[in-house]
Amino acid sequence: MPRFMRKGARLLAVGLALAMVSSCAVRTDQIARDPNTVRIALNGWVGYEASAEVLAYVLREEMGYEVQLMRVDEQPSWQALDQGVLDVIVENWGHEELMELYGPEGNGTVVDGGPNGNEGVIGWYVPAYMEEEYPEITTVEGLKEHTDLFRTAETGDKGEFLGGAPGFVTQDQGMINAFDLDLEIVYAGSEASQITEVRRRYANEEPVLFYFYDPQWLQEELDLVRVDFPDYEEGCADDLSSVPCDYPAYELNKIFRAGFVETGDPAYQFLDNWTWTNADQNQVAQMIADQGMDPTDAAEVWVEENPDVWRSWIPEGFEPLS
Known part of the structure; x- marks a missing residue:
């Protein structure tokens, strides 16, 4: 003992x-x-x-x-x-x-x-208030049409895709490439920093498109909607430079x-x-x-x-x- x-x-x-x-x-x-x-x-x-x-x-x-x-x-x-x-x-x-x-x-x-x-579920998310204003934004074509909504001073003519920590499991750049999305990844640096930024924008009903996941306690607090990409299939993410599918479920x-x-x-x-x-x-x-x-x-x-x-x-x- x-x-x-x-x-x-x-x-x-x-x-x-x-x-x-x-x-x-x-x-x-x-x-x-x-x-x-x-x-x-x-x-x-x-x-x-x-x-x-x-x-x-x-x-x-x-x-x-x-x-x-x-x-x-x-x-x-x-x-x-x-x-x-x-x-x-x-x-x-x-x-x-x-x-x-x-x-x-x-x-x-x-x-x-x-x-x-x-x-475990990883995906791209937007606040529900964005879907209410732009119902098609949670589809690939709708997102492609509205990437300008996510432009920031840092990303210029490209929309911002807000990442978490660079070391997290990610295929985001490959998805951006495969779907020809006019987006640039900006890493918050950590989960805590990303949550702080998402909450700030959510409180002001500002546009934000970001990498997120479940289980995650913030999903219980904020009304978030996942962007719908083609379902993951075996092998579709083998080449991380071009990923024409969503994340797998873990x-x-x-x-x-x-x-x-x-x-x-x-x-x-x-x-x-x-x-x-x-x-x-x-x-x-x-x-x-x-x-x-x-x-x-x-x-x-x-x-x-x-x-x-x-x-x-x-x-x-x-x-x-x-």
């Missing part, structure tokens, strides 16, 4: 200090670790943070583990798993190329942990360090059992981002209100501490 550790998940950063060496030469995921510590990647959007904080809270307060939440971007998270300095990514959006590199058909340092219960999944799986530890079993819904994630994310709650406090509120959900994640035979 893991021992109690101090309250509060430690928040660490994983960056250049990882000294990213070639992962093809040697399996590095067996680096010695404290078996009472679980190391969870913390990627840069609040929905992910909501999931990670709830899992950290239950692991810490109900199972007695120490938890390290380690801030790291999406792709470096996989490198960190490969090098043995992380144990799990809790929300993966595709990244088949990284699974080929690090998974069973590559060097074998990571394992697909199966669905986390969240359904069954979001967990990615484990192979050595962590091999331990069969109750912490691994707990994370393997974990699934929850978009509504669950959005509830916690909204408390963090919109209500300004400390992430640990938001996780505690959700855990206290949903014992029937999280208790099913506890491995059989393991007695929670409360």
Whole structure:
């Protein structure tokens, strides 16, 4: 039985200090670790943070583990798993190329942990008030006709397409090229910055066309409409310079360090059992981002209100501490 550790998940950063060496030469995921510590990647959007904080809270307060939440971007998270300095990514959006590199058909340092219960949808969005004024704007031809509505001082004669963080999964430039849209991508820099800008324009009923996704708590606050592109088909996004289709739907999944799986530890079993819904994630994310709650406090509120959900994640035979 893991021992109690101090309250509060430690928040660490994983960056250049990882000294990213070639992962093809040697399996590095067996680096010695404290078996009472679980190391969870913390990627840069609040929905992910909501999931990670709830899992950290239950692991810490109900199972007695120490938890390290380690801030790291999406792709470096996989490198960190490969090098043995992380144990799990809790929300993966595709990244088949990284699974080929690090998974069973590559060097074998990571394992697909199966669905986390969240359904991921990426797309282009406009506020509902724009569709009311220009009903055709959510079609490809209608959007093409009205790109001038989105012009800004920064984009000049082109309309602005507002992106989030440059490191997010994206095929936007390929869609712009394939559909011959007179648009220029401007990156807000982060999810938080993008939300701030979208909310500002929404409050003033200004035009805005932007990359967005679900699960995302802002979808519960603003009335947004997704632009309708041809459905995704296998292979249509293989050439990212020209993508004549919409984004695919993602069954979001967990990615484990192979050595962590091999331990069969109750912490691994707990994370393997974990699934929850978009509504669950959005509830916690909204408390963090919109209500300004400390992430640990938001996780505690959700855990206290949903014992029937999280208790099913506890491995059989393991007695929670409360």
